[in-house]
Amino acid sequence: MPRQVDHEERRRHIAEAVCALIDAQGLEGVTLRDVAARAEVSMGAVQRCFRSKDEMLRFALAHIGEQVTERARARLLAAPAQSAASTVGHVVGEVALLREEHRAQARTWLAFLAAAAVDPALAAGLRDGYADLEGLLTRLVAEASAAGDTASGGAAPVDAASDGVAPVDARGEARTLLALADGLTAHVLIGHRTAREAEELLHAHLARLWARG
Incomplete structure (x- = not known):
């Protein structure tokens, strides 16, 4: 052992x-x-x-995914009393790798992403990682919607449907958030947006999401 x-x-x-x-x-x-x-x-x-080199690269890609996922889960454990809506924002922020200390990891992640476009084995590894994150975010968005959380942590009616508001599509929103996170990562890396601007865009999207819910 x-x-x-x-x-x-x-x-x-x-x-x-x-x-x-x-x-x-x-x-x-x-x-x-x-x-x-x-x-x-x-x-x-x-x-x-x-x-082989290919096996080594696939393992390195999985290693990054595990680190990102572990940081996201650590966010959940570190502040269990925060609202589910706030938790969604924190987790997506981790996935987007917006903090300065994660900038090197963001560059490496996007290098893998570009290579995966022509490498089926790397693409399969990425899909597995995205599936795990999608499952986590789907659960968190569903919890926030069911609790009637708002982006500021306040309370809204629990049964949105009874107020004539369509319920949140948790899986669809999780997929949107993952796509948004990747886009923000790229925009920050090339200098199109600052990390602060990226965070503001993320928070604005979540505010609209909870307002719809």
Whole structure:
């Protein structure tokens, strides 16, 4: 059992090296030799952890997705008393990677996204990650809608349908929020929007969502 734990830790360590290299020189510049040097391990160690470069890249992509998802879930645990509506905003903000400390991860994520357009294996990994996040956001949006939360954490009628207002389509809104998060990530990275402006756009969208609900 200890050997298995050490093996997984080394795989994650190598994945971090892969992500650092992608951030520095793009996906096409990643070689097994450079990864080994960056991770300060031997080429043999890298090859024992991953049978091929493609397997290593897929693992690195999954590693980023797990980190983003874990930060989103940590938001839920850190403030269980906050409104469900506020929680949705915090989680989408994590997914959008808007904070400065996550900028390198955002660049790496978008590099993977571009590569996945022509790499079916990477695309499959991305779809799995999006499916997990979509499920989490669907649950949170449904909870916020059922509770009658507003963006400011106040209360609205619980039964929106009885007031002549169409209920929120939780899954549809989750998909929209994921697409919005990706768009905000790209706009901030190229300087089209500042992180603050991106956050304001996100909050404005959520305010309209809860007003409809």
